[in-house]
């Protein structure tokens with residue numbers, strides 16, 4: 001093999017076959033050169049391989065690092081998502097959500113007031129006065145609040161929980177944990193895993209005289225690794241509950257999108273003083289507009305169509321404001337067209353729908369959001385100029401259907417609010 005290679009090498013520089021004359025010397029010299037070249041090639045191959053290997057190693061390390069970072073960002077995103085979702089879930093339990101109470105300065109507490117956070121979970125120690133609750137009652141109480149009785153996974157959690165319990169009534173009373181004995185005598189946590197900690201009291205372990213299920217109770221003021229006792233299903237105690245966080249596998253993109261959507265929704269809610277949950281999120285599913293409102297682009301509109309008596313302009317505005325909205329502000333021709341399309345002739349040709357447009361003391365027509373009107377879609381009839389509220393008259397020319405009206409006249413009206421709409 002080597003000679004063949006060297007021959008090729010020898011021949012190639014000048015492209016002529018080797019001469020018989022002085023062939024040996026030339027050959028040996030050439031052979032040496034060839035060997036040299038070969039060695040060089042070998043070395044460079046080795047070096048090249050080394051370089052490649054080094055690069056691979058580097059890129060492997062890089063991939064590993066990137067991967068770790070991905071895992072980290074994912075778990076951060078997951079936590080954020082869960083927190084946002086949890087917050088949203090908590091908000092949606094209200095009929096109207098008092099934003100200022102729970103989320104002062106637009107920051108919502110990660111655990112509800114009264115709950116204590118430990119690591120990524122929220123705990124509540126039920127401290128109401130007697131009558132306390134049996135284990136089944138305690139669990140139902142927790143589950144009604146989309147939580148469950150506390151599950152203890154390790155010594156830190158046991159220490160945290162123990163630290164937050166206080167002696168009450170007598171040495172037999174304590175706090176129920178989410179731990180019970182199954183029919184086949186295994187101690188199982190409410191999340192389904194077998195107990196391996198077994199922090200049972202050593203001196204006064206109860207063996208309840210019952211054919212029913214036996215439950216675990218944490219007794220305060222005892223050794224942290226020996227403070228659980230047993231109770232039957234009649235014994236009433238305090239208890240500890242913990243919010244269940246829904247951890248689920250999801251891709252970064254999905255999580256990011258979910259986070260943005262949740263964050264946006266939350267941002268939308270936090271812009272209110274009180275958020276009408278029932279209106280926007282019936283059955284805890286949020287929709288862009290409150291029930292009965294019509295969406296157009298980024299806004300929701302309510303066309304007040306109740307029978308007489310209708311409302312004066314100030315009453316109309318109060319009605320809208322009571323629904324965390326205001327009288328409609330028309331910003332452009334499309335909106336004017338949409339609004340016009342949704343008004344219907346009623347009563348007589350002088351009646352219409354109040355707009356959020358009124359005349360100030362210095363005779364400027366100003367919208368309720370504070371900006372001067374520039375559209376001026378007034379009817380062509382002579383303007384009385386003594387009437388200070390704008391009314392849209394149905395069945396008129398699209399660009400000439402506003403009329404000056406008496407603010408104390410009673411009319412239908414149109415409310416407008418932001419749409420709870422996520423667009424990415």
Ligand SMILES: *[C@@H]1O[C@H](CO)[C@@H](O)[C@H](O)[C@H]1NC(C)=O
Nearest residue numbers: 081082085086089246248258
């Ligand atoms: C958000 O929480 C609700 C319950 O409040 C749950 O049904 C839903 O699956 C959660 N969504 C995510 C993405 O975790």
Ligand SMILES: *[C@@H]1O[C@H](CO)[C@@H](O)[C@H](O)[C@H]1NC(C)=O
Nearest residue numbers: 137138139140141142143144
């Ligand atoms: C749980 O909720 C149900 C239905 O709302 C109610 O009947 C029950 O009394 C609640 N239980 C507890 C312990 O609060």
Ligand SMILES: *[C@@H]1O[C@H](CO)[C@@H](O)[C@H](O)[C@H]1NC(C)=O
Nearest residue numbers: 156157158159160161162163
């Ligand atoms: C429990 O309390 C002890 C003593 O006050 C303290 O050293 C420990 O850090 C606390 N542990 C937890 C998990 O709260």
Ligand SMILES: *[C@@H]1O[C@H](CO)[C@@H](O)[C@H](O)[C@H]1NC(C)=O
Nearest residue numbers: 184186187188192193194195
């Ligand atoms: C719990 O322990 C019992 C008995 O050791 C076993 O049969 C059962 O499969 C275990 N359950 C779980 C969820 O590990």
Ligand SMILES: *[C@@H]1O[C@H](CO)[C@@H](O)[C@H](O)[C@H]1NC(C)=O
Nearest residue numbers: 207208209210211212213232
């Ligand atoms: C347990 O069941 C047995 C047989 O059914 C019965 O005789 C006994 O009284 C029960 N004990 C309790 C404490 O309910």
Ligand SMILES: *[C@@H]1O[C@H](CO)[C@@H](O)[C@H](O)[C@H]1NC(C)=O
Nearest residue numbers: 201202222223224225226227
């Ligand atoms: C708590 O119990 C453990 C195990 O039985 C023991 O080692 C420890 O000394 C006890 N601590 C106290 C404060 O009694």
Ligand SMILES: *[C@@H]1O[C@H](CO)[C@@H](O)[C@H](O)[C@H]1NC(C)=O
Nearest residue numbers: 080081084259260263264267
């Ligand atoms: C949520 O949105 C606010 C602005 O509305 C922004 O400051 C914040 O960083 C966002 N948070 C997340 C987790 O996306």
Ligand SMILES: *[C@@H]1O[C@H](CO)[C@@H](O)[C@H](O)[C@H]1NC(C)=O
Nearest residue numbers: 315316317318319320321322
């Ligand atoms: C607005 O709400 C207040 C307080 O709930 C109420 O007294 C008033 O009648 C409401 N106004 C209208 C126009 O619905």
Ligand SMILES: *[C@@H]1O[C@H](CO)[C@@H](O)[C@H](O)[C@H]1NC(C)=O
Nearest residue numbers: 334335336337338339340341
């Ligand atoms: C208004 O109604 C007309 C005629 O029905 C229709 O062509 C137009 O698209 C509607 N405009 C809006 C903004 O709803």
Ligand SMILES: *[C@@H]1O[C@H](CO)[C@@H](O)[C@H](O)[C@H]1NC(C)=O
Nearest residue numbers: 362364365366370371372373
């Ligand atoms: C509205 O118009 C009046 C008169 O032209 C002017 O004095 C006032 O500053 C304007 N207001 C706004 C908010 O632009």
Ligand SMILES: *[C@@H]1O[C@H](CO)[C@@H](O)[C@H](O)[C@H]1NC(C)=O
Nearest residue numbers: 379380396397398399400401
């Ligand atoms: C509506 O008014 C505009 C401008 O005055 C005019 O050009 C148009 O012909 C009118 N349309 C109708 C249907 O009256």
